[in-house]
Amino acid sequence: MHPSFSMLSLQLKVTELQSEENKLSMEKNKKRRLKTPAQLKALEDFYNDNKYPTEEMKSELADELELTEKQISGWFCHRRLKDKKMLNDEVCANGRQDRSSGVIQDRGSGLVQDSCGSTKHVHYRYLDPKEVESHGLYNHGFSAADITYGHKNHRYAENDSATDNTSSESSSSLQDRLLCQGQDPYDMEPSSHVTPNGSLLPPNTKGANNMGHKPSGYLKVKGEIEHAAITAVKKQLGKHYREDGPLLSVEFDTIPPEAFECQIADLANEAYYAANPALPNSPEVSAVKKQSSLSSRYDSYFTKISSQDSQMVRGDFGSLHDSDFQYKKSHHDINQRRNFQSFTNPLPHKNSCLDFNADSTGEASAYNNTKNCRKGTKHGFDGTRYDSGSNPSDHYEENNLVVNQTDSLLHGYENSNLKNVQRGEYVKSKPSNSVHKSQVYLDTGERRGLNKRMAKEEKFDGDRKIKKQYRDPDEVRVLTNEMTVAKWAKVDPLEQYDVKQSSVAELEPRKSQRSAAEMPSSFSEDETAETSSSAD
DNA sequence: TTGTGTTTTATTGCCTCC
DNA sequence: GGAGGCAATAAAACACAA
Numbered sequence: 001m002h003p004s005f006s007m008l009s010l011q012l013k014v015t016e017l018q019s020e021e022n023k024l025s026m027e028k029n030k031k032r033r034l035k036t037p038a039q040l041k042a043l044e045d046f047y048n049d050n051k052y053p054t055e056e057m058k059s060e061l062a063d064e065l066e067l068t069e070k071q072i073s074g075w076f077c078h079r080r081l082k083d084k085k086m087l088n089d090e091v092c093a094n095g096r097q098d099r100s101s102g103v104i105q106d107r108g109s110g111l112v113q114d115s116c117g118s119t120k121h122v123h124y125r126y127l128d129p130k131e132v133e134s135h136g137l138y139n140h141g142f143s144a145a146d147i148t149y150g151h152k153n154h155r156y157a158e159n160d161s162a163t164d165n166t167s168s169e170s171s172s173s174l175q176d177r178l179l180c181q182g183q184d185p186y187d188m189e190p191s192s193h194v195t196p197n198g199s200l201l202p203p204n205t206k207g208a209n210n211m212g213h214k215p216s217g218y219l220k221v222k223g224e225i226e227h228a229a230i231t232a233v234k235k236q237l238g239k240h241y242r243e244d245g246p247l248l249s250v251e252f253d254t255i256p257p258e259a260f261e262c263q264i265a266d267l268a269n270e271a272y273y274a275a276n277p278a279l280p281n282s283p284e285v286s287a288v289k290k291q292s293s294l295s296s297r298y299d300s301y302f303t304k305i306s307s308q309d310s311q312m313v314r315g316d317f318g319s320l321h322d323s324d325f326q327y328k329k330s331h332h333d334i335n336q337r338r339n340f341q342s343f344t345n346p347l348p349h350k351n352s353c354l355d356f357n358a359d360s361t362g363e364a365s366a367y368n369n370t371k372n373c374r375k376g377t378k379h380g381f382d383g384t385r386y387d388s389g390s391n392p393s394d395h396y397e398e399n400n401l402v403v404n405q406t407d408s409l410l411h412g413y414e415n416s417n418l419k420n421v422q423r424g425e426y427v428k429s430k431p432s433n434s435v436h437k438s439q440v441y442l443d444t445g446e447r448r449g450l451n452k453r454m455a456k457e458e459k460f461d462g463d464r465k466i467k468k469q470y471r472d473p474d475e476v477r478v479l480t481n482e483m484t485v486a487k488w489a490k491v492d493p494l495e496q497y498d499v500k501q502s503s504v505a506e507l508e509p510r511k512s513q514r515s516a517a518e519m520p521s522s523f524s525e526d527e528t529a530e531t532s533s534s535a536d
Numbered sequence: 537t538t539g540t541g542t543t544t545t546a547t548t549g550c551c552t553c554c
Numbered sequence: 555g556g557a558g559g560c561a562a563t564a565a566a567a568c569a570c571a572a
Contacts, residue, residue: 031567034567035545055557080560081561537572539571540571540572541569541571542570544565544566544567545566546566547562547565549560549561549562549563550560554555554557
């Protein structure tokens with residue numbers, strides 16, 4: 001064969017192949033392509049800040065995510081639809097519950113009375129300014145911005161109402177949904193609009209809705225969260241609570257044995273309210289539900305934290321020996337600090353997600369192995385939030401189990417240290433923890449699917465096998481950890497850092513002092529229910 | 537492995553607002 | 555009339571059970 005001819009044929013072959021590839025890629029482009037995890041994360045992040053991005057935002061987002069504006073628009077559109085659909089479903093579900101319970105709830109409950117006097121379940125989180133107007137909520141003294149941002153702050157309350165019926169699936173689904181919105185239920189607190197004298201705080205405005213402006217009130221809100229938590233503790237302590245006692249959330253004197261054994265609700269409230277005369281005025285702590293609402297919030301709050309921590313322990317350290325555990329944990333802390341330092345960008349996803357995107361070399365790598373990527377998407381991100389169950393109490397039990405198991409591995413000094421460290425984080429890092437959990441924005445569907453899968457996978461093989469499913473488990477784990485921690489640090493990096501430091505500081509055994517972190521056990525659902533029922 | 541159900545993405549048409 | 559949003563629909567991708 002003539003060399004030039006063969007060359008020509010080769011070139012022809014090449015061009016043929018290229019055109020084939022072009023065709024393929026064209027066809028591939030014609031097909032729908034799944035968004036990469038980074039893209040999804042960024043989109044969800046952005047969506048949580050702004051459900052109606054402007055053209056500018058869209059184009060910017062499109063540039064960053066290497067998507068078209070059309071895709072961005074479409075995604076937002078569908079995302080809104082999805083929200084709406086879920087909202088409708090849950091309104092139906094919860095509406096029945098709420099009617100059946102006959103409880104008239106205050107604003108914090110997520111139920112409002114419309115102008116006709118009928119009680120509607122209002123998801124503040126999902127109220128658009130337009131909707132707010134139509135709901136006539138201005139009459140209540142909030143602005144649209146208040147609601148728009150403030151409705152975030154009522155997921156607690158929704159949660160509250162949902163947890164009234166602990167056996168209902170909608171409760172968990174609502175929680176899921178509340179979380180899945182990516183907004184941390186604890187990045188605010190139940191009465192974030194309520195000052196101690198019961199007046200409404202000025203809203204945190206729609207600044208959060210602006211591109212590149214994350215909700216700016218994390219630090220502020222964190223304090224309010226603690227307030228709610230501390231309030232719950234105070235109420236539990238009742239008359240034994242002392243203003244001049246040790247700092248809450250740091251350490252307690254030994255809790256009086258009767259603190260959780262008898263009905264203390266009235267007495268406790270009396271004592272506490274005596275010291276805090278403003279509280280009874282708070283609509284948040286209404287006469288009907290003040291005990292249960294706080295408790296349940298706190299309860300679910302800890303439940304979630306427990307689930308996170310347990311999952312963290314399980315996922316990252318669970319299979320390690322104690323020494324490894326501590327080593328890993330310290331590494332974890334270091335990572336957190338590192339991420340905190342790197343997390344100063346007000347637009348988190350630009351750091352976390354897009355770095356992630358870059359790490360994954362964009363779509364190319366993400367789609368190299370679609371199936372694995374998909375799994376990574378599901379399990380990787382979901383693994384971050386580790387929301388594996390619909391039953392919150394399971395989380396807590398699980399967590400207890402982990403703690404106890406870990407404790408059982410350690411003795412004496414180490415034992416109490418670890419306990420302190422671990423449990424200390426429950427309380428001290430709760431805002432961060434909570435953010436960590438819920439800042440991963442996924443939807444109930446995904447969540448549901450994941451829950452199923454996770455449950456199943458855990459059932460069979462435990463975490464290790466789950467990780468094996470990743471194409472590159474280390475990569476995914478690092479990503480999830482980084483993102484987790486990034487989110488963690490995002491809320492209250494200083495707090496987080498302090499927590500870690502103080503956790504180490506707490507290595508001094510304090511046998512005579514009950515760590516505040518041990519308090520969660522006092523807020524189990526059962527006891528909460530008891531307390532609330534006794535209050536009734 | 538295959539069938540089925542679910543979720544996600546893309547497209548299209550209609551409506552509302554400016 | 556154009557832009558943006560909503561709703562319906564189709565289809566691909568995926569999960570899961572048999």
